[in-house]
Amino acid sequence: xxxxxxxxxxxxxxxxxxxxxxxxxxxxxxxxxxxxxxxxxxxxxxxxxxxxxxxxxxxxxxxxxxxxxxxxxxxxxxxxxxxxxxxxxxxxxxxxxxxxxxxxxxxxxxxxxxxxxxxxxxxxxxxxxxxxxxxxxxxxxxxxxxxxxxxxxxxxxxxxxxxxxxxxxxxxxxxxxxxxxxxxxxxxxxxxxxxxxxxxxxxxxxxxxxxxxxxxxxxxxxxxxxxxxxxxxxxxxxxxxxxxxxxxxxxxxxxxxxxxxxxxxxxxxxxxxxxxxxxxxxxxxxxxxxxxxxxxxxxxxxxxxxxxxxxxxxxxxxxxxxxxxxxxxxxxxxxxxxx
Amino acid sequence: xxxxxxxxxxxxxxxxxxxxxxxxxxxxxxxxxxxxxxxxxxxxxxxxxxxxxxxxxxxxxxxxxxxxxxxxxxxxxxxxxxxxxxxxxxxxxxxxxxxxxxxxxxxxxxxxxxxxxxxxxxxxxxxxxxxxxxxxxxxxxxxxxxxxxxxxxxxxxxxxxxxxxxxxxxxxxxxxxxxxxxxxxxxxxxxxxxxxxxxxxxxxxxxxxxxxxxxxxxxxxxxxxxxxxxxxxxxxxxxxxxxxxxxxxxxxxxxxxxxxxxxxxxxxxxxxxxxxxxxxxxxxxxxxxxxxxxxxxxxxxxxxxxxxxxxxxxxxxxxxxxxxxxxx
Numbered sequence: 001x002x003x004x005x006x007x008x009x010x011x012x013x014x015x016x017x018x019x020x021x022x023x024x025x026x027x028x029x030x031x032x033x034x035x036x037x038x039x040x041x042x043x044x045x046x047x048x049x050x051x052x053x054x055x056x057x058x059x060x061x062x063x064x065x066x067x068x069x070x071x072x073x074x075x076x077x078x079x080x081x082x083x084x085x086x087x088x089x090x091x092x093x094x095x096x097x098x099x100x101x102x103x104x105x106x107x108x109x110x111x112x113x114x115x116x117x118x119x120x121x122x123x124x125x126x127x128x129x130x131x132x133x134x135x136x137x138x139x140x141x142x143x144x145x146x147x148x149x150x151x152x153x154x155x156x157x158x159x160x161x162x163x164x165x166x167x168x169x170x171x172x173x174x175x176x177x178x179x180x181x182x183x184x185x186x187x188x189x190x191x192x193x194x195x196x197x198x199x200x201x202x203x204x205x206x207x208x209x210x211x212x213x214x215x216x217x218x219x220x221x222x223x224x225x226x227x228x229x230x231x232x233x234x235x236x237x238x239x240x241x242x243x244x245x246x247x248x249x250x251x252x253x254x255x256x257x258x259x260x261x262x263x264x265x266x267x268x269x270x271x272x273x274x275x276x277x278x279x280x281x282x283x284x285x286x287x288x289x290x291x292x293x294x295x296x297x298x299x300x301x302x303x304x305x306x307x308x309x310x311x312x313x314x315x316x317x318x319x320x321x322x323x324x325x326x327x328x329x330x331x332x333x334x335x336x337x338x339x
Numbered sequence: 340x341x342x343x344x345x346x347x348x349x350x351x352x353x354x355x356x357x358x359x360x361x362x363x364x365x366x367x368x369x370x371x372x373x374x375x376x377x378x379x380x381x382x383x384x385x386x387x388x389x390x391x392x393x394x395x396x397x398x399x400x401x402x403x404x405x406x407x408x409x410x411x412x413x414x415x416x417x418x419x420x421x422x423x424x425x426x427x428x429x430x431x432x433x434x435x436x437x438x439x440x441x442x443x444x445x446x447x448x449x450x451x452x453x454x455x456x457x458x459x460x461x462x463x464x465x466x467x468x469x470x471x472x473x474x475x476x477x478x479x480x481x482x483x484x485x486x487x488x489x490x491x492x493x494x495x496x497x498x499x500x501x502x503x504x505x506x507x508x509x510x511x512x513x514x515x516x517x518x519x520x521x522x523x524x525x526x527x528x529x530x531x532x533x534x535x536x537x538x539x540x541x542x543x544x545x546x547x548x549x550x551x552x553x554x555x556x557x558x559x560x561x562x563x564x565x566x567x568x569x570x571x572x573x574x575x576x577x578x579x580x581x582x583x584x585x586x587x588x589x590x591x592x593x594x595x596x597x598x599x600x601x602x603x604x605x606x607x608x609x610x611x612x613x614x615x616x617x618x619x620x621x622x623x624x625x626x627x628x629x630x631x632x633x634x635x636x637x638x639x640x641x642x643x644x645x646x647x648x649x650x651x652x653x654x655x656x657x658x659x660x661x662x663x664x665x666x667x
Contacts, residue, residue: 011666013666013667014656014660014663014666014667015667085665085666096664096665189394190394191393191394192392192393192394193391193392193393193394194394196391196392201630201634203637203641204537204540204544204634204637204638204641204642205536205537205540205641207540207543207544207547207634208536208537208539208540208543211540211543211544211546211547212536212539212540212543215543215546295664298664299661299662299663299664302662302664303661303662306662307536310535310536311536311540313536314536314537314540314641314645317644317645317648318641321641321644322637322640322641328388330392332350332352332392333626333630333633334352334626334629334630334632334633335349335626335629335630336423336424336436336622336625336626336629337349337418337420337422337423337436338349338350338351338352338418339351339352339370339436339439339440339629
């Protein structure tokens with residue numbers, strides 16, 4: 001490090017985006033926007049090509065022709081808002097850990113941001129506007145059924161492998177949820193023979209979501225529940241649905257795909273049931289009971305949370321893409337002689 | 340269910356449907372034949388298939404008359420379940436039921452538009468590198484499923500075959516690491532990178548199969564090995580990657596080395612050997628094994644789809660790094 005630098009390893013956070021507008025800079029990160037004044041904007045614009053390399057302040061000053069003091073003042077201000085990371089050579093090293101409640105807020109902030117592409121997935125608009133095919137709509141119902149039915153798998157694995165202090169939460173969760181697949185099954189029974197429903201294999205992208213949860217449940221109870229909490233957030237009305245998008249989705253489904261009425265009924269029953277179970281507060285309570293999390297544990301659990309969002313997106317992509325290319329619903333298992 | 344089908348006629352799996360725009364005729368591709376139907380017969384066939392899974396009375400679908408059902412059976416579109424064995428020898432299962440399907444399955448697995456895109460010059464070096472990264476993870480993840488399959492196996496000769504297979508394969512991810520490095524990525528970037536969800540799922544599904552039944556596992560493995568045996572299929576692909584996208588020799592040579600090693604080990608024959616050792620199979624078990632194998636085919640299609648969409652978008656990070664609370 002350059003001896004005149006007090007700050008090293010200066011980087012804009014990886015998910016942050018710098019937007020320049022008429023000489024004014026705005027940094028967007030996790031849904032927040034940090035607006036800079038004219039002077040700060042000028043410095044940041046010059047720094048921007050170098051903010052992914054982890055340079056120290058003196059090096060950045062040399063690259064941009066700014067003073068070290070100006071670079072450090074801006075870097076500290078941006079770090080304070082959470083959009084920049086740096087190492088202060090005079091500060092005691094931070095352990096990167098956090099309390100359970102701090103983690104709860106941290107997890108929620110990132111999860112809400114990560115879920116935005118799920119809420120914005122093109123499949124929803126296709127249904128609302130009647131552009132989805134019959135196979136895509138019915139395929140969605142089938143994959144939702146497979147996913148909910150798979151509570152038997154991942155929640156069972158979670159309960160059986162639970163850390164002692166989390167066991168009551170995970171046991172209760174399994175017991176409250178394991179029948180919910182039947183709600184979707186009843187919806188599908190309005191259209192399909194029960195044997196065909198039970199025999200239909202899930203899409204690989206649905207299995208990816210279920211297998212990810214099961215594999216996580218086997219080795220990391222808290223990471224599993226943190227991932228599950230992300231999914232739970234999509235079931236509750238405050239999970240990005242302030243504009244009534246879920247109601248619009250069901251209305252579109254009813255209007256354009258009238259045969260799906262019983263399926264919608266099943267979706268609504270299940271959402272209300274989940275909300276009435278009061279799962280909303282369980283993760284917060286769990287976090288409250290957790291001992292302080294070390295930095296490595298925070299990183300590990302957050303990777304599981306991000307991993308489940310990626311699989312939720314794959315789940316949506318799979319429905320959209322597969323049933324468009326291969327419109328057979330229900331999907332049939334391979335049987336001896338039927339190949 | 341229509342009365343005519345009470346004798347348990349099974350519709351056969353159709354791998355592809357193509358419509359002639361001039362005549363309206365539809366060609367149904369089975370694994371061993373093609374059946375051409377005129378528009379009315381095709382509508383009747385669709386109604387029949389739909390009615391087989393419908394609740395109670397078919398929803399708006401007219402059930403075809405018995406003579407149409409007979410015609411479909413004669414054309415090979417329907418199989419009488421009563422004529423199928425209730426149990427069968429493992430070797431016979433492999434030779435008569437699995438092996439004849441494999442080429443049609445692989446054709447479906449590789450029917451994704453990604454391959455034509457890459458071969459026709461509409462791909463990119465980035466897509467090729469992304470594909471290498473995912474192959475690296477897929478190969479490395481053999482360490483997550485191959486030893487698990489051996490651990491769950493209770494048949495001594497089969498257990499030995501699985502263990503030997505693992506011994507021969509476990510370190511093959513180095514081939515792909517070398518190829519990715521030749522594309523300009525640092526060794527640490529390759530090692531620390533995160534697989535796409537469907538790449539991870541390929542291994543998770545193999546683990547699921549390993550816990551279910553050794554034959555389900557071995558069928559999936561046979562599908563995967565089947566993708567590496569036909570040199571006439573993969574050699575032109577790698578040659579085109581070099582000529583179209585400037586992919587360096589060093590990013591292709593390790594792949595050839597890996598394929599040559601796989602061929603030398605004759606891993607593609609392993610499933611036949613395992614089937615022989617497993618003795619008699621019930622029809623239910625044989626069906627389950629086929630279904631796992633076919634699900635692996637579907638996995639490959641959706642895996643390809645995800646690779647194309649992720650790495651085809653220049654805004655997506657490459658390599659994919661794990662979440663880091665300090666950097667993210």
